[in-house]
Amino acid sequence: MGKSFAVIGDPIDHSLSPNIHSAAFRELDLDSSYIAYRIPKGELEDGIGGLKKIKIDGFNITIPHKIEMMKYLDKIDESCSLIGAVNTVSNKDGILKGYNTDMDGFLEPLKKKELNINGVKVLLIGAGGAARAIVAGFAKEKAKSITIANRTLEKATNLSKFAKTIGLDANAIEIEDIKDTAKDYDIIVNATSVGLKNESSVIELKGINEKTIVYDIVYMPMNTDFIKKAKAEKAIIIYGYEMLLGQAVRSFEIWHGIEAPYNAMKKALLGGF
Numbered sequence: 001m002g003k004s005f006a007v008i009g010d011p012i013d014h015s016l017s018p019n020i021h022s023a024a025f026r027e028l029d030l031d032s033s034y035i036a037y038r039i040p041k042g043e044l045e046d047g048i049g050g051l052k053k054i055k056i057d058g059f060n061i062t063i064p065h066k067i068e069m070m071k072y073l074d075k076i077d078e079s080c081s082l083i084g085a086v087n088t089v090s091n092k093d094g095i096l097k098g099y100n101t102d103m104d105g106f107l108e109p110l111k112k113k114e115l116n117i118n119g120v121k122v123l124l125i126g127a128g129g130a131a132r133a134i135v136a137g138f139a140k141e142k143a144k145s146i147t148i149a150n151r152t153l154e155k156a157t158n159l160s161k162f163a164k165t166i167g168l169d170a171n172a173i174e175i176e177d178i179k180d181t182a183k184d185y186d187i188i189v190n191a192t193s194v195g196l197k198n199e200s201s202v203i204e205l206k207g208i209n210e211k212t213i214v215y216d217i218v219y220m221p222m223n224t225d226f227i228k229k230a231k232a233e234k235a236i237i238i239y240g241y242e243m244l245l246g247q248a249v250r251s252f253e254i255w256h257g258i259e260a261p262y263n264a265m266k267k268a269l270l271g272g273f
Contacts, residue, residue, distance in 0.1 A: 002031040004054070005255065008047060009062035012036045016272045017060055020248045023268030027261040032057075039065065048072050051091075058090045058255040066129065073098040082166070083133045088251045101250035102133030106217070107141065108246030109238045115213055117187065122146040125175065125202060126191035127155035130217055134191055135159060139168040146170045147185070149178050149203075175202050183207030188230075190216045195224030202226075210234040219244050245269055 007017040013036065021034035039047035041064050048069075051059060061069050066085040070076070073086065075097040080086050086098035110117055120143050124131060127150040138146055146163055148170060150156035156172035163170035182188055182205050194202050195218040205214065205226075214230035219240030223231075230237055245266055252260035 002033065003057040003255075005032065005034040005058050005060075006037045006051065006056055007034075007060040007062060008037050008039045008051075009065060010038050010040045012038045012062070015062065016244065016269055017248065019268045019272050020245070020265045021252065023264050024248075024252055024261050027264035028258075030256070041065075044068055045072065048096075052094060052096075056091055058088070058251070060251055061087050061089065070098065072096065079103055079136075082136050085129060085132075087247070088254055090254055099250075099254055100133060101247040101254075102130055103137040103140070104250045105243050105245075105247030106130075106134050107137045108249065109215075109242035110141075110213075112242075113236075113238070115236065117141045117143055117213075119144045120186035120213075121184065123178070123182065123185040123188045124148045124191055125178075125189065126150060127152075127159045127172075128191065131159055131191040132162065134189060134217075135163045135168065135170075136166060139163065139166040143168060143187075148172050149175045151175055178203050180204060180206060183209075183212075185212070187213040187215065190218065190224075190226050193218060195226055196220065198225070200225050201229050205229045205233055205235070208233045208235050210236070212236065213238065215243075216240050217243050241269055 007015050015036045018034050018036050025032045044065050066087055069086045074095045077099040079100040080098045083100045086100055088099040088101050090097050122138055122143050124146055127148055146168055148156040148159050153174050160170035160172040212235040214235040215238040216224050216226050217240045218224050222239055248265055249260040
């Protein structure tokens with residue numbers, strides 16, 4: 001009997017997940033299907049009821065349901081409770097268990113490239129949903145310190161308090177206060193949506209060098225202005241698609257309990273650009 005999976009959210013028509021997971025199923029000859037299913041804001045409860053009725057085996061959750069979905073879960077993984085949002089659910093006999101793959105997805109490319117982040121100084125731009133998972137990842141890998149820069153200082157301050165509660169030295173600043181300090185950090189992460197519409201990077205990267213890791217979580221376009229600036233300084237680059245791929249790989253492994261076919265999934269993802 002085949003298994004069925006979905007991604008839910010609104011809007012959903014741009015999701016690359018169906019391509020990525022379908023490629024994995026083909027590669028491993030699995031009798032499974034994966035569809036994008038639009039559930040508008042305010043209709044989550046009914047939507048989940050529908051998915052349970054058709055005995056869906058698992059699903060991913062994207063905007064706007066990642067926090068509200070928490071209340072329909074029967075069990076939660078520690079990644080989920082730490083980050084306070086869910087993006088992957090498994091359904092075993094009607095019991096829904098939630099996971100958050102943002103942290104593992106974020107860390108995956110760093111591990112794949114064998115980049116050590118133990119003891120590094122981090123500059124994180126943005127304090128939204130993904131930023132919390134990124135902070136948790138740096139705490140887990142024992143980074144030395146994190147500076148969180150955000151347009152509104154209050155959000156950055158709240159996130160730096162969270163960082164401290166999980167054992168990561170942190171401080172909060174406004175984006176304009178970064179000025180020319182980018183060169184003082186070992187790794188710089190853009191966790192805002194700036195770049196999505198080809199806007200200019202919110203910071204200058206002058207003075208960074210070939211040891212600096214520059215990571216943009218925006219995956220479309222692949223070469224954001226932020227990435228272009230980093231390339232001009234010969235930094236080590238991590239693209240947003242690598243995090244997206246890391247998340248998909250983690251979802252696949254949660255649902256199937258076997259190693260995901262990384263290369264087949266990567267090819268399908270890059271083919272979607």
